[in-house]
Amino acid sequence: MSRPPSDTQPPLDPATLLVTGGRDTAAQKGFVNPPVVHGSTVLYPSAEDLLAHRGEYHYGRHGSPTTRALTQALQELEGSNCAGVALAPSGVSAISAALLAVLKAGDHLLVSDSIYRPTRSMCDDLLLGLGIETTYFDPLIGAGITSLFRDNTRAVFLEAPGSQSLDMSDIPAIAAVARARGIWIINDNTWATPLLFRSLDKGVDLSVQSATKYIGGHSDIMLGTVAANGRAWPKLAAAIRLLGLCAGPDDVFLALRGLRTLAVRLARHQAAGIEMANWLAARPEVLRVLHPALPGDPGHAIWKRDFSGACGLFSVILRPAPQAAVNAFLNSLRLFGMGFSWGGFESLVIPFDCASYRTATVWQPGGPGLRFHIGLENLDDLKADLAQGFEVLAKAR
Ligand SMILES: *Cc1c(COP(=O)(O)O)cnc(C)c1O
Numbered sequence: 001m002s003r004p005p006s007d008t009q010p011p012l013d014p015a016t017l018l019v020t021g022g023r024d025t026a027a028q029k030g031f032v033n034p035p036v037v038h039g040s041t042v043l044y045p046s047a048e049d050l051l052a053h054r055g056e057y058h059y060g061r062h063g064s065p066t067t068r069a070l071t072q073a074l075q076e077l078e079g080s081n082c083a084g085v086a087l088a089p090s091g092v093s094a095i096s097a098a099l100l101a102v103l104k105a106g107d108h109l110l111v112s113d114s115i116y117r118p119t120r121s122m123c124d125d126l127l128l129g130l131g132i133e134t135t136y137f138d139p140l141i142g143a144g145i146t147s148l149f150r151d152n153t154r155a156v157f158l159e160a161p162g163s164q165s166l167d168m169s170d171i172p173a174i175a176a177v178a179r180a181r182g183i184w185i186i187n188d189n190t191w192a193t194p195l196l197f198r199s200l201d202k203g204v205d206l207s208v209q210s211a212t213k214y215i216g217g218h219s220d221i222m223l224g225t226v227a228a229n230g231r232a233w234p235k236l237a238a239a240i241r242l243l244g245l246c247a248g249p250d251d252v253f254l255a256l257r258g259l260r261t262l263a264v265r266l267a268r269h270q271a272a273g274i275e276m277a278n279w280l281a282a283r284p285e286v287l288r289v290l291h292p293a294l295p296g297d298p299g300h301a302i303w304k305r306d307f308s309g310a311c312g313l314f315s316v317i318l319r320p321a322p323q324a325a326v327n328a329f330l331n332s333l334r335l336f337g338m339g340f341s342w343g344g345f346e347s348l349v350i351p352f353d354c355a356s357y358r359t360a361t362v363w364q365p366g367g368p369g370l371r372f373h374i375g376l377e378n379l380d381d382l383k384a385d386l387a388q389g390f391e392v393l394a395k396a397r
Contacts, residue, residue: 014077014195015263022073022256027065036253037064061246070256074194074225077259078207081200083233086226086240087247091190091210092118094224096126098206099157101232101239102184105131107154112139112169113360114162116188120357123157136360140298142170146177153181158204159188161299164352164371165363166290166315168299171306175203184232190214190343194227195262196309205232213343214311217258217265220344221251265345265376269312272382273374277314279383280372285390287367290315312374313342315352317365325396326351326368332392335377335385342373347382349373 012020028034040060044050057064063071071085078085088094099122103109111123113136123134137148139162156178160169175185187204189197193214199207209215211223224247228236274293281289291314292303303310318326330338336349350371354363374382 017076018073018195018259018261018263021076021259022069022071024065024069034065034069034253034256036249037066038249039064061244062241064249066249066252066256067247070252070259071225073256073259074227077194078200078227079194079198081198081229082227083230084228084237086228086236086245087252088224088226088240088245089247089251090222091188091208091212091224092122093245094208094210094226095119095188096122097224097236097239097243097245098186098208098226099123099127099155100243101206101235102155102186103127103130103132104154106152107132108150108152109134109155109157110145110148110153111136111157112159112162113137113358114139114165114167114354115157115159116163116190117357119157119159119188136358138360139165139167139169141174143173143177145174149178149181149183153183155184155186157186157188159190161191161292161303164315164354164369166292166297166299166313168292168302170302171199171204172202179203191311191313192307192309193262193266193311195266196311197307200227200229202306205229206236210343211255211258212341214262214266214269215255215258216251216343217262218254218344219341219346221254221258223247223251223255266309266311268376269374270310272376272379273310273312273314273372275379276372276374276382277316280316280386283390285318285321285393287317287319287365290317311343313371315369315371317369318367320367321393321397323368325393326370328396329389329393330370332389333385335382336372344373345376347373347375347377 042057067087074085075082088097109132111134158169158171160171178185185204186206187199188208189199190210190213207227209225211225226236277289277291280286292299293310336347342348352369352371
């Protein structure tokens with residue numbers, strides 16, 4: 001904001017920080033929002049200034065008033081343990097920056113078995129080729145992860161709840177034992193966002209977001225962010241610089257615009273997601289629902305202890321049905337689009353099966369898996385759409 005923070009003022013609630021964070025109205029001649037700065041070259045007023053690298057901005061790749069507004073807002077949201085936030089052109093590139101910031105040839109990496117699949121591919125292909133070995137672990141391992149530590153274990157990569165299966169990990173327990181060994185802890189916090197889970201306050205060193213999802217919130221950008229604590233920030237800043245990562249100003253501006261309404265959107269996605277999850281759980285076609293905010297879920301106790309809310313993404317296991325019948329159900333839906341990504345205003349569904357690629361756990365859910373994202377549509381409309389879909393499923397069985 002335009003006025004400097006004062007020690008005598010009470011700390012602000014995260015919902016307020018979403019609105020006030022990163023704003024410098026004086027620098028913007030009074031305008032509420034920053035300009036979208038398209039720029040590479042930054043001119044210096046004199047040779048002396050150039051030689052001394054004097055000035056606030058130096059080159060487009062290293063930041064602009066647009067990127068600074070977003071990184072400052074995110075840093076305030078991440079809390080006092082955050083030393084800096086870096087931007088990358090996608091969530092996956094943010095993940096690569098976090099990993100390459102702390103790993104080198106000969107290192108060993110521990111990764112949760114329910115990790116986002118492209119993260120897994122990065123470990124099995126890019127990192128392996130660089131001489132970094134990955135071991136996958138059961139997301140429910142907790143402090144038992146110590147049995148997997150080797151002398152050369154340098155980092156643990158977490159994601160909770162995990163992709164597709166939504167299993168919860170005890171992040172504080174894992175972080176505590178890893179930290180005691182000087183091992184870096186990276187968390188993919190895309191599901192919760194820093195609004196619902198403050199990774200850096202729970203022992204995480206590097207917290208990754210695909211801002212493509214809820215921060216953007218409108219299915220119209222690609223962007224990744226990494227927040228670092230004081231120990232990790234120098235390593236992260238170096239990796240971002242050495243890899244040459246930066247994000248386009250239009251996407252950065254749209255992420256900042258999305259961030260301002262994150263609290264109201266997430267509250268609505270949470271309520272709608274829980275209502276639809278309960279509705280689906282009561283359907284005869286559904287074997288079980290995977291959603292950590294439901295009291296019967298195996299991850300519920302950990303979610304309740306560590307998270308302040310849920311988003312609109314969860315999964316469902318249907319009772320056994322032929323693929324053709326599941327396809328007929330999916331094809332009949334009018335309001336649930338089929339496509340990758342999530343976190344926008346619209347409802348989505350995709351079929352999934354983790355059996356072929358999980359290696360530390362066995363995926364035998366007892367029926368076909370569907371992952372739902374509940375958008376901002378009217379819930380009666382969504383239920384009616386699914387109800388007619390289940391009739392189509394029954395006929396196609
Ligand atoms: C989508 C997603 C990513 C990747 O983000 P992109 O912006 O699509 O590159 C990473 N992690 C999780 C958990 C995701 O859902």
